[in-house]
Amino acid sequence: MLDINKIRSDFPILSQKVNGKPLVYFDNGATSQKPQVVIDAISKYYQEINANIHRGVHTLSQLATDAYEISRGKLQNHINAKFAHEVLFTSGTTHGINLVANGFASILKPGDEVLVSALEHHSNIVPWQMLCEKTGATLRVIPMNENGELIMSEYDTLLSDKTKIVTVNHISNALGTVNPIKYMIDKAHEVGAAILIDGAQAVPHLKPDVQELDCDFYVFSGHKICGPTGTGILYGKEAWLNKLPPYQGGGEMIKEVTFEKTTYAELPHKFEAGTPNIAGGIVLGTAVDYMNEVGFDNIQQQEKELLEYGTKRLLEIEGLKIFGTAKEKTSVISFNIEGIHPYDIGTIIDKLGIAVRTGHHCAQPIMDFFKIPGTLRASFAFYNTKEEIDVMVEAIKKAQLMLS
Structure with missing residues (x-):
């Protein structure tokens, strides 16, 4: 099992604040964060x-x-x-x-x-x-x-x-x-x-x-x-x-x-x-x-738990629909809330320190298939936690209240 606190300490960016709030980074599908060993290796190459x-x-x-x-x-x-x-x-x-x-x-x-x-x-x-x-x-x-x-x-x-x-x-x-x-x-x-x-x-x-x-x-x-x-x-x-x-x-x-x-x-x-x-x-x-070194068995177990927990928590939100419910699926949840544009929710929860992706995700034919303009996408990595999912869910509920 992963020592999640040790893992998170490997990533300097995860300890920073965005808009005065602790960063919750759920845009891993777009790009992952970098551990200190990678950052150091870049400097080492140019220095040596x-x-x-x-x-x-x-x-x-x-x-x-x-x-x-x-x-x-x-x-x-x-x-x-x-x-x-x-x-x-x-x-x-x-x-x-x-x-x-x-x-x-x-x-x-x-x-x-x-x-x-x-x-x-x-x-x-x-x-x-x-x-x-x-x-x-x-x-x-x-x-x-x-x-x-x-x-x-x-x-x-x-x-x-x-x-x-x-x-x-x-x-x-x-x-x-x-x-x-x-x-x-x-x-x-x-x-x-x-x-x-x-x-x-x-x-x-x-x-x-x-x-x-x-x-x-x-x-x-x-x-x-x-x-x-x-x-x-x-x-x-x-x-x-x-x-x-x-x-x-x-x-x-x-x-x-x-x-x-x-x-x-x-x-x-x-x-x-x-x-x-x-x-x-x-x-x-x-x-x-x-x-x-982290181990892909460990990565898969952590992300499986995050996917299951995130799906459960998000479905507690009234009017929320998940797009993509395949039997075989990785730690990505695309969703919308009825009557609210995904961009509006994404903008509000960013003010609360939460980074998710909004839009068509460079996959317009998929959005056309579902007849939607885009989705909110939360994509989890092995360094994410269930507590961060809880923070996101509460932020979405606040945004929903503001926009309804």
Whole structure:
């Protein structure tokens, strides 16, 4: 079990006040807070080994390169990739998805199909729309039901030999739904399609095993797992990464350049053009170490209790409706109160020190499905407490009284 007081002491921001009230941070779905060990690691890099990587023979360059590649190895082990060169550093989930979508422009042709789900974040919709416009391929959508679950019978029907890639999130950012991705991966492979998993909302809660899942691509952002912003990972099977063309051209990703012809570097450098976010990449490894030290079994147990308690307490509020009631769900609660715009409640409870997300959560198709403008979203992390949930519930009741 977690020593929650010890855990909370690792995060300096959690002890501060907002608008004169103790901070209650329930916007973890947007970004997680950072432990002191991560903050210190950023300073340590710039104070001690700041240099460009892979290009210098001097000592600092060697130290920075070693630290960067050690971090890549940590991430390889964390997701159980077969090879370190299957792990590409990116600026985040969006970068990883765009990299793959851009690569598929050389593969798709008119009549081919791309499958996305109704539960996707805009970053896993728009790049595929752009790809289809460019190639003449067709975008097909896996529908959802009123509980916020994908309809697997419809997915089975949509799959065909026209399907070239399926792209689906592991966990919905807007509803917290945990999708049956192992089933979806296996079914996609039965028709010869590749599959990309958006793990942005999953990696804060669980450790994906990409070999066990057998996914072709898995993407996530570092800032949602206690790491720095502007960091992320694209895992891709070696065969697929060798097949796809480079996403960007420049330094680092080349083997030899002449004005007549350029040959590209081997993996992973083929996809890592230019000077990367070196500090971010190194410190992402520090963040993963911290998460594993806390332990994902402990994280899941704490967040399961928070989800159950938060759901119970919120449903005590008259007129409150929760959107997203899937059987398999993580610690996200999206809700509205009848007759009150979510933005108004979010603004009032912010004055009481409570940070929740309001709006469509970059998932407008989900809001359109429920015929609502948006929701309030409370997303819990392992460093949150039931007492904080009580504070939020009382604040919402006050806001409700003020706005009714």
